[in-house]
Amino acid sequence: MIHLDPEQQAARDWFEALRTRICTAFEAIEREAGSDAVFDFAPWDREPAGGGGGMRGLMKGRVFEKVGVNVSTVGGAFAPEFARSIHGAGEDPNFFATGISLVAHMANPHVPAVHMNCRFLVTTRRWFGGGADLNPALPRDDDTAAFHARMRAACDAHDPTYYPRFRQWADEYFYIPHRQVHRGVGGIFFDHLEGDFATDFAFVRDVGDAFLDIFPRIVRARMDQPWTEADYAELLAFRGRYAEFNLVHDRGTLFGLKTGGNIDAILMSLPPTATWA
Secondary structure: OOOOOHHHHHHHHHHHHHHHHHHHHHHHHHHHOOOOOOOEEEEEEOOOOOOEEEEEEEEOOOOEEEEEEEEEEEEEEOOHHHHOOOOOOOOOOEEEEEEEEEEEEEOOOOOOEEEEEEEEEEOOOEEEEEEEEEEOOOOOHHHHHHHHHHHHHHHHOOOOOHHHHHHHHHHHHOEEOOOOEEOOOEEEEEEEEOOOHHHHHHHHHHHHHHHHHHHHHHHHHHOOOOOOHHHHHHHHHHHHHHHHHHHHOOHHHHHHHHOOOOHHHHHHHOOOOOOOO
């Protein structure tokens, strides 16, 4: 058992509530498509290190070919070498982390894949991180504009500098150097947000709410659109690049592996099928 202080408990409770709301919304889309797919939830403990655990949620349906929505709350000590790479852990390797992570790979090539995560970490510092980004195999300018507009609205409600800063951060972070391409059409990405807890937590909640507002709308607009074999080939090739980024460059994947996380939960971001020419 991990003892949580009021801030840690508040963050954990909200991430878990957001997970429930997202899963309910995605299951509703499956029902609209004539599917009875639902999320399968599997709890996990942080073994052998101990110190918390989480819940892995996975659904494979007619619209969502594979979607994972995971929450975790863990604590312990980083390995010394890894601790030096974590904000505030260089002198004291003890940490606490709670958060939600979501990746959806869609059956229709016209429906973009998506990634979202929000997290609260405590070392010798306390900070929030997270963001959301859209990953279409067949980009549509109107979908990209709608997604960015919703992220901008969430940011602008708190600080007019957030959106341009966090959009640029996403563009820089979600880049595949060895391919010299971006993973998708971007969104926002932020880390080490460590001002007033209440202020920063309110922003993180708005990011989660913005994602839950815009992504289901994009899915419903595209999920019945006809597609060709050539479209599906583009989807599989895009998924190959997505997998490369997540296995080679993604910091969240590394964090999970380095802190004794659940392997299935960590690698749920990988697509169900992909191709490499």
